[in-house]
Amino acid sequence: MLPLRPVCGGIWRAAVHTVRMSRGAPPYRLLSSTCDGAPAALADADTIFALSSGHGRCGVAVVRVSGPASATALRCMAGFTQRLPPPRTALLRSITDPRSTEVLDRGLVLWFPAPRSFSGEDSVEFHIHGGPAVVTAVLQALGSVPGLRPAEAGEFTRRAFQAGKLGLTEVEGLGDLIHAETEAQRRQALRQMSGELGRLYQDWSDRLKRCLAHVEAFIDFSEDELIEDGVLNRVDVSVSDLQAEIERHLKDERRGERLRSGVQVVIAGATNAGKSSLLNKLCQRPAAIVSPIAGTTRDVVETALDLGGFPVLLSDTAGLRDSSDLVEREGVRRARERVEQADLTLVVVDSAHLPSEVDRAAAFLREHLRSVLPDTDRCLLVLNKADLLPEKQRQKLDTELRGVSGLPAVRLISCQTNEGLKAFLTVLHSSVKTLCGDPLFGAPTLTQARHRAHLQRCAAALAQYQRYRDTDLALAAEGVRLAVTSLGRITGRVGAEEILDIIFKDFCIGK
């Protein structure tokens, strides 16, 4: 077993990081103070963690940890100071925050030493109470353990795959699973990035790219070209500004935007289809103004509600139509943006506009859906104003439109008479339940934790620039490269060509 020793602040770190194993092979510690657990990229040697049970209200949440530092997590969060628990045995422990030693929860912990674990690596499971506060606290505590970082999309599965732990049939589903995960994360990231926070990250990313381009230009061209020393001095200022800003941001937890948690359900459709009426029906109070005038709703109206125990964030959007009104056009743009970010879209259609024949009605609806949505995987069709249809047609549509290929679930309702609402609510409830039961689905705390991890690496990498600035510019530049890569994991990858483009735009390289 590895010997342990306390480090400042009560954090326990495994001996691999700090204690010499033998006289012959001392670990290199030059970088350990800043780059601990932050190698150049997301190598498999990292230890990852994630909430692997469903999000939303549930009795027990399972948090999984996988990788070489799993034992460290177990030691410093479940109080195993002497020896690790017997493998694959559930033990009831107090789970504590390694920074404050505050007890976060009492729950079950399980230790799965490699190779007999899901991922083939050392692995730990924490079974804790399912409330969001407890889950968030445990995830944040894990994030503070050296060597641990939040898992990327599909990472657990990928590791299991690489360790040969998945059978061929499971592997076939893997690509789709990763697709679903990246898709869920993409939507989550879009929500986070479309606001003030996104602009902040983008600004940092632009400034960092410029710093890198200028350092690279100085390295690759300054011997033959007119690239004056002043360039590097400007980079120095930029780098220390950026480092200070990022560190301030990391300290100031309140500055993060309010995280929109819950299933994002968006009501969309043409003007005057009754979208706001549906919102009001669902939240049982007049949250949105309803009028017979087309285009009444011009901005997104948001309401949080509890749907049979699951958190839902319901948004009503402006009716989609071409408009010359500037305000309305902006409303339509926002509506489309919101649909893009939605987990589930309720497409509302005025039944009175439907052709009377079923075939033509189906074709009409397919066409309509295409104009509203990029794909029909995550939507329900709501045919409103059913009370305006003759009884016979209503029944025909209700029975025959179900199961028509190319259409999602269809429900006929009337917000006026409440007809069909109950049946619709049942469908909506089961869709939301499915989404919440999916562990991939929008855990904003995880997104936030991932952002934090990348930002911390970014700041640490900038410190490397300053440490080597005067002695070895190649190693200093390595710091800026690392910072760009870390931030790029939030804002998007940055390629060598992009950096060269900035170089050639900013300098006359004549040789």
Place this chain on the structure above:
Amino acid sequence: MLRKKLPFLHSLLSPVSRHVGNLTGHQYDVIVVGGGHAGTEAAAAAARVGAETLLITQKIHTIGALSCNPSLGGVGKGQLVKEVDALDGLCGRAGDWAGIHFSILNRRKGPAVWGPRAQLDRQRYRDFIQSELLSTPRLTVVEGSVEELLVTEPNPEEPGHHRVTGIRLANGSHAISARSVVLTTGTFLSGSLFMGQTTSPGGRIGDAPSSAGLSHTLRERLGLRTGRLRTGTPPRIVKDSVDLSLAKLHLPDSHPTPFSFLNTHTHCKPEEQLPCYLTFTTPGVERVVRESLQLNCHIQQDTKGPRYCPSIESRVLRFPGRSHQVWLEPEGVTSDLLYPQGLSMTMPPDIQLRLIREIPPMRRAEIHTPGYGVQYDFVCPTQLSPALQVKSTQGLFLAGQINGTTGYEEAAAQGLWAGANAARSALSMPTVTLSRTESYIGVLIDDLVSRGVTEPYRMFTSRAEFRTSLRPDNADLRLTPKGFEEVGCVSSVRYQESLRVRNSLQDALTALQALFLSTSRWKKKLPSVPISETKSTLLTGLDLLQYNDVTFEMLASAFPESLSSFMEFAQRLKIEAVYKPHCDLNKKEIERIQREENMSLPQDIDYFSLPVSLSDEVREILDRVRPSTLGAATRLEGITPAAVVNLLNYVRVTEKKKETHRNQRQQEAQR
């Protein structure tokens, strides 16, 4: 050591060139077309690997000519020269022989980005390359112009796939057969020269244009996509007509550092080195450029030129109102010419003279040969495998400017690799690849074959992700053993030397780690070094060597019994110590990439019908680029993580099937 065999040169030349007629019907393993930087390295490498090789060039006496600048190496390019040398190529040793002004660029910026560079004597460089080639066993050199590339009819089972069978010469339609052909045609493939308003066919001034037949075969017969690029060269100035007292003197390093790992010193003595001079453009230069634009058809055309080696015209047009650097470089010990680096231009000769006379040291300068522009065809390099073989034509290899690169070093690097692989292919050995995680050559080739080019491609250190590991000082450790053991292009002398170096460095690092002292004892041993006692109580010699102000010499004098035997490697050990923590951090990522690069994707996959879940967009990208490995696929823009996993799965399943199939056949055979 530098081998002096130049006197034999001329006695060797004539018999070789006389034998052209006898070559008809002769079967070679490898034919190399072109005698520039790519062609010479390709021919030499192919012969080293063991292939009977024929080098065909228009004129033997222009083999190894420096068509443009009289210099070798630099930042990024110097790394390539060191790597070519580590693989036993020619250009490093030629540079050491011909260099007349050596300097390490970026000396103050860290050893990973040091740029070994030398000004060269053109004549000496050519002499060295020619004597080296003409004394290489298994290599024949012949003068001639290639009219046609001979290929088989397309394989009926694989439409569009050919196999190379040889070449046909222009004069007298000689056909010479070979298993592999390496084309290194430089700027000669449909090349045209531009000066002022006149254009003429050709690839270099003073040389005959190459035949249109080759270009035709590549495009029409083999269906290869080609593009057009441009480059240019400055006028050569008569040295005596320049007032060098008006320019800034630029001295070489007082101790020249050789390029080659085999050389301990350069041919040129330190005190015999020649200086360079630096001067600047004036507003008058910009005026002349603007006034003569309508007389300059090269500049008016929008063929892609390099952003980093632009003509003086594009420099002043893109960044007006500035003073631009001009380097005046010697062309050789006995040459009476100067090379004005940065003044590449294509205007009419009389205006070229007006322009240079706007620059103070050249007020009364005379032009010896005017500058000119060249436009030429290149083959889109995404059609090549990482062995630089044309994917659709078995046995056809391309290297140098024909692949869209610029620069002697880039050409040499590709030439060596294409030549070695052409030989391996001809001798029925599997082709080999270099990873971008282990060399700049790997970065260069991977960039070319997986991303293609939109402008002439030049190496920069910023292109290498693992720059701190791919240093000029350790190119031998990275490549020489592989070159001997896996490629066969390295002589056993060099291999043994690299093993000696590797073992010594290893022993020295072990010895350093074995010095395990308390900080207070270190302070006594090295009183001048500020060692913080709060840090840790015990430090090794390797820890100490990472300190800025600690040199290996200091440690060796403190512990002579364990360290003094490694003095030869003092500088390399210092660099190893400083970079080791960073390289260790890179290691995991490097291993991941290498794992992915080891999973090859079959070249004949029909991506559109592949029974795995891929979007149409991804299928299109994969079909267009046809990456050779999973690693190359992951680096393509637009390839999603899900697509990579599905591909990975496909590769594993097909490999497993193949293996089962092989086993079955073996079992059947045993029965």
